[in-house]
Amino acid sequence: MTKTWFITGANRGLGLGITRAVLDAGHRVVAAARKPEQITKALSGSGYGDRLLAVRLDVTKPEEAEAAVALAKQTFGGIDVLVNNAGYGQLGWFENTSDEQIRNQFETNVFGAMHVTRAVLPLMRERRSGHVFTVSSVAGIYAVAGSSTYSASKFAVEGWMEGLADEVSPLGIAATIIEPGFFKTDFLDPSSVTYGAHDIADYAEQVRQFTEWHHNMNHKQVGDPTKLGSVLIQLNEMKQPPVRFAAGSDASGVVLKKAESIRADADRLKDLSASTDGTRETAAA
Structure with a gap:
């Protein structure tokens, strides 16, 4: 069965591969991106014809999401699968990161x-079917310095x-979190990843090692976007x-390591956890 997919951040990296x-x-x-011409250029000569619609979308602007979804409905009649892929990495130590960087x-x-999801869901609810994928990261379940x-x-x-x-399942709509590890994309390029705006001497050596490691990893990742x-x-x-993949x-x-760590701590401290329970009052006969 042929379906209509709506993919954000489709001009490069994971989005282009998907x-x-x-x-x-x-x-x-x-295929949505802030610069849709990059999508057209990357896929020119591929013979996809009218099965590909490149649209302009800055996901931080709700009105652009609504316009792109309306165009998708007008062109293809609806959206069966949404892939929320657009994003970037704000790396670096918390104290080195400005408030503006965090908000961005x-x-x-x-x-x-x-x-984007808010704009797409009405179409899926109307059909009582659909699938929302959102690209998270292995960093979405396991954080490091x-x-x-x-x-x-x-x-x-x-x-x-x-x-x-849980909310949309009764309506026939699925939602899945994608937790990628390191994929061979330009995620670690200066055009995608950013580091802290400030330099604090106490963190300097750790930051240097962290940044150098990521520079050396760039374009050597094992994952294949396609x-x-x-x-x-x-x-x-x-x-x-699944809800998570x-x-x-x-x-x-990493996911297995995190799951094992959570379970080990919960088992080890279950009696202490239970000690916070209050006394249950017995109902009067």
């Missing part, structure tokens, strides 16, 4: 995804999506798709 995979599978794609991170990674702000935005995405999945797109198609075709062997390893 777009290619979905189009190659014979589906239609509304949430505006794109959290509120941007919410704007240097990822505090980025992880905060992705933790927020995961909490929102987990609750959303293969991720193929997996999203498989997840969409499942009768009971760890993308990459590195990501699944």
Whole structure:
């Protein structure tokens, strides 16, 4: 069955890889980006014809999300699958990160995804079917030094999506969080990732090592964006798709480590946890 996919941040990286995979599978794609001409250029000569619609969208602007979704409905009749992929990484130590940088991170990674989803859901509710994917990160379940702000935005995405999945399930709509590990994209390029606006001497050496490690990792990541797109198609075709999916062997390893850590702490401290319970009053006979 041919479906219409709406993919944000489709001009490069994961978004472009997912777009290619979905189009190659014979589906239609509304590919959205702030510079849609980059999408057209990247996919020119691929023979996708009128199955590809490139649209302008800055996810931080609700009115642009509504306009892009309206155009998608006008062109293809609706949207079957939404992929909230647009985002960037605000890395660096918390104290080095300005208030403006933190707010910008949430505006794109959290509120941007919410704007687009809010525009798409009425179409899915009308049909009583659909699937919302939101790209989080392995940093959305496991935070480390240097990822505090980025992880905060992705933790927020995961909490929102987990609750959303429960809200829309009775309406025949699925919601899945995608937690990628390191994928071979330009995520670590200066055009995508940013670091702290300030320099605090106490953190200087840690920051230097952290930044150098990420520079050395750039374009050497193991994950393949197009293969991720193929997996999203498989997840969409499942009768009971998962609420979370760890993308990459590195990501699944981190998720398992975090799950084991949470369980170990809960088991070790369960008696102390229970000690906070109040006395239950017995109802009068």
